[in-house]
Amino acid sequence: MKTESQASIFSVSDLAVAKSYYLDVLGFELDFDFEIGQYVGVKHGDVQIHLTAGDAVAERVGKGSVYIFCDEVDGYFHDVKAKGGDIFRKPADEPYMMRDFTVLDPDGNLITFGRPVNSD
Numbered sequence: 001m002k003t004e005s006q007a008s009i010f011s012v013s014d015l016a017v018a019k020s021y022y023l024d025v026l027g028f029e030l031d032f033d034f035e036i037g038q039y040v041g042v043k044h045g046d047v048q049i050h051l052t053a054g055d056a057v058a059e060r061v062g063k064g065s066v067y068i069f070c071d072e073v074d075g076y077f078h079d080v081k082a083k084g085g086d087i088f089r090k091p092a093d094e095p096y097m098m099r100d101f102t103v104l105d106p107d108g109n110l111i112t113f114g115r116p117v118n119s120d
Helices: 015-025 055-060 074-082
Strands: 007-011 029-034 039-044 047-052 065-069 086-093 098-104 110-116
Touching (some): 015 029, 015 039, 074 086, 074 098
Parallel strands (some): 007 047
Antiparallel strands (some): 029 039, 039 047, 086 098, 098 110
16 A cells, blocks of 8 residues: 555634635635535645534544644744734744744644754
C-alpha cells in the first residue's frame, strides 16, 4: 500500500463562520462544499482540512489540532495576524528544531504552521 494524502477533520459549531475564517483569514481555497451534509473541504497547497457541523459532532467541537509543515512561517504569520487571525502562539524557534506558530479557528481548533529551523 502506498498512502497518497490525508485530510484532518475538524468539528465546528457554525460551518459558514468556519468556512469564511479558513478562506478569508487563513488563505485556504474551497475544495468542495456539501451543504446538505454540512461538510466542507478547504485546502492550502497539498494540505486539506475538512470541516463538519451538526448535532452528531457537537461533543467534539473545538478539540482538533493539526501541524502543517511549510517552507516559511513569519510572512504568513504577519498576513494571518493582519487579517484578524486568533493567534494562540507567535512564531518561535522551538527545541524540537522547528520554527512555528499556532492559530485558533473560531471554535478553538489548533492549527500550527512550522518549518525546520535550519531551512533558510
